[in-house]
Amino acid sequence: MVNHVHLGRSGLKISEIVYGNWLTHGSQVDQDTALACVRAALDAGITTFDTADAYANGKAEKVLGKALKGQRRESLEILTKVYWPTGPKGPNDSGLSRKHIMESVNASLRRLGTDYVDVYQAHRYDVATPIEETMQAFADVVRQGKALYIGVSEWTAEQIRFAHDFSTDLGFQVISNQPQYSMLWRVIEEQVIPTSEDLGISQIVFSPVAQGVLSGKYAPGGELPKGSRARDKKGGASTIKRFLDEDLLNRVQELRPVAEDLGLTMAQLAVAWVLQHGNVAAAIIGASRPEQVAENVSASGVRIPEEVMTRIDDILGDAVVRDPALTWENAPHGRP
Numbered sequence: 001m002v003n004h005v006h007l008g009r010s011g012l013k014i015s016e017i018v019y020g021n022w023l024t025h026g027s028q029v030d031q032d033t034a035l036a037c038v039r040a041a042l043d044a045g046i047t048t049f050d051t052a053d054a055y056a057n058g059k060a061e062k063v064l065g066k067a068l069k070g071q072r073r074e075s076l077e078i079l080t081k082v083y084w085p086t087g088p089k090g091p092n093d094s095g096l097s098r099k100h101i102m103e104s105v106n107a108s109l110r111r112l113g114t115d116y117v118d119v120y121q122a123h124r125y126d127v128a129t130p131i132e133e134t135m136q137a138f139a140d141v142v143r144q145g146k147a148l149y150i151g152v153s154e155w156t157a158e159q160i161r162f163a164h165d166f167s168t169d170l171g172f173q174v175i176s177n178q179p180q181y182s183m184l185w186r187v188i189e190e191q192v193i194p195t196s197e198d199l200g201i202s203q204i205v206f207s208p209v210a211q212g213v214l215s216g217k218y219a220p221g222g223e224l225p226k227g228s229r230a231r232d233k234k235g236g237a238s239t240i241k242r243f244l245d246e247d248l249l250n251r252v253q254e255l256r257p258v259a260e261d262l263g264l265t266m267a268q269l270a271v272a273w274v275l276q277h278g279n280v281a282a283a284i285i286g287a288s289r290p291e292q293v294a295e296n297v298s299a300s301g302v303r304i305p306e307e308v309m310t311r312i313d314d315i316l317g318d319a320v321v322r323d324p325a326l327t328w329e330n331a332p333h334g335r336p
Helices: 031-043 055-068 098-112 131-143 157-170 192-199 210-215 236-243 246-253 256-261 266-275 290-297 306-319
Strands: 004-006 013-015 017-020 048-050 077-082 117-122 147-152 174-177 202-205 280-285
Touching: 004 280, 013 017, 013 077, 013 280, 017 031, 017 290, 031 055, 031 290, 055 077, 055 098, 077 098, 098 117, 098 131, 117 131, 117 174, 131 147, 131 157, 147 157, 157 174, 157 192, 192 202, 210 236, 210 246, 210 266, 246 306, 256 266, 256 306, 266 280, 266 290, 280 290
Parallel strands: 017 048, 017 280, 048 077, 077 117, 117 147, 147 174, 174 202, 202 280
Antiparallel strands: 004 013
């Protein structure tokens, strides 16, 4: 069964394997499969579920709400996000303005079928809205009982410090950041993680298996597997493209004996690797089949020896992306 850990410097505990439905619910998989995956997550001891209003333009939240209907709400931790365009994508249907936050939280609660979310997350930093306005709106969302805590996603170290300082002044807690993080993508290590550790903020990381690349299923020079994310024209193919370099794929295949020596699959090794890092509270997994959930949950509680961590670094070498500037460079520089 999955371990549970404190999120940030708070009393909230979450499962260190989080079930997320980006690119799956309402998009890549049918509803029956999505419901089966959520049931598999619950059976495995996962209590924390991550989604966003922008995933499949609200459909992902609806599917998750349906899948969790009938469960004891107090036994779950539900996380969602606000920022990216939703609805008809009008001038106020994106960003972190007070208008968009207040309207979006109400819409998310309706779709999820709940009175509150445990963590409401700013899906990106909004350069078009004063940070004071954004944080005051989040403070009001918390005071109204619609969210218990606030988190951010893919914010820079400086932006995370802004969020912490404003939330402290306004009497609520920013307790998490949700960045991309894996053996191959380590841009948060130099700046974001030290700042977060100083402020009592945890990472809930997405893409720990690097869009599936670290599972080893993409053979160098081979045909893209049928049904894989690399073939998905609804968004998956574009997100995985950066990892389909032949040299990188060759290095990933060298991780297979490392995983086997530990009695792990390659995907389990990838998830266990991110959980090895002290500031990482949880790893988000997705699934297109229920059995994938059970496989990834087995990474909870695994400890990788330091000499093996060094061996992994030696194998991957300069294929690892570490530039901290990429958090800002990859962020939207205007409201979408």
